[in-house]
Amino acid sequence: MSDAIKAATLEYATRLGDDSVVLGHRISEWVSYGPFLEEDIAYANVALDYIGRARMFYTYAAELADDGRTEDDFAYMRSDRDYRNLLLLEMPKGDFAYSQVRQLFADVYYALLLPQLEQSKDETLAAIAAKGVKETKYHLRRSRDWVLRLGDGTEESHKRTQKAVDALWGYTHEMFDMDETEQLLADAGIGVDVAKLRDQWLAMVSDILTEATLTVPEDSWAVRGGRTGYHTENLGHMLTEMQIVHRSMPGCQW
């Protein structure tokens, strides 16, 4: 592995790990607040899938970095400016409709991205993706179900779901941005060219929203910055809570 590829792969694994841990944490905020017990358990399962995925990406990043850091350093010892996750995933959990719409946007994205990453020439990334493909199939089944139920449910649930779709739409564009790092990896057959996923994502999401009697928004605004460390104010607050124990008692074990 050349130095340039190695550095890019480290960055890539970190980005994917950040995406997973941030969304996993946001989902975990529903634990004990779910609309009813069964959903509480089911959604917590999804959170665990994401946190498990974050561990795999971070472990690989730590292996590539080879500077003594571990998965915990990646998750707990980096500030918001160091995080490279997509903004969509760091938005506060909002109401249940908001979380499920965000989940749908993310699940459709991973349903397209992971099968391609599974073909990566990098065996570790391919293996992590292979596990994620199975998980995502189930996640998408759930979030699609919920968006259909809520969109095509009561007047109130429809209103809240449409509001969430409109509020989150501008954050979805960033998912399909390519930069030098990701282009280098895509050209090397290691990373995924996410720019090519947008049309399919839009078609799949539009189908589901339409079936849910929801309106697909115009592409009138877009916010970006997660991949370069420019986050919304929400991530800092989230990380404060997520990292407090580790930072207060570094290296503590029990």
Add this chain to the structure above:
Amino acid sequence: MTKPTEKLELFEVFVRSKRGLDHKHVGSLHAEDQEQALEYARDCYTRRSEGVSIWVVKSSDICASQEDDADCFYDPSDDKPYRHATYYVLPDPVNNM
């Protein structure tokens, strides 16, 4: 305020384990419909790899015997020992039945 689960249906969950031949009743849960019940059954009852197959059925669709029925359902069989194989004395040539 009504609890959210009051509007949901109750379902009974049956899981077939890896080495099991039949589905066994493992519990019940609330869900909007049978598709959702199946998903929740997966999340609530197979988290530790307990199963390879799940059935869910609306609790209201199960017709169950009642305690009051016990007299007429089960007592009449008590005085019919000839329904058990052990009631019969086998002739000696029939070994190892």
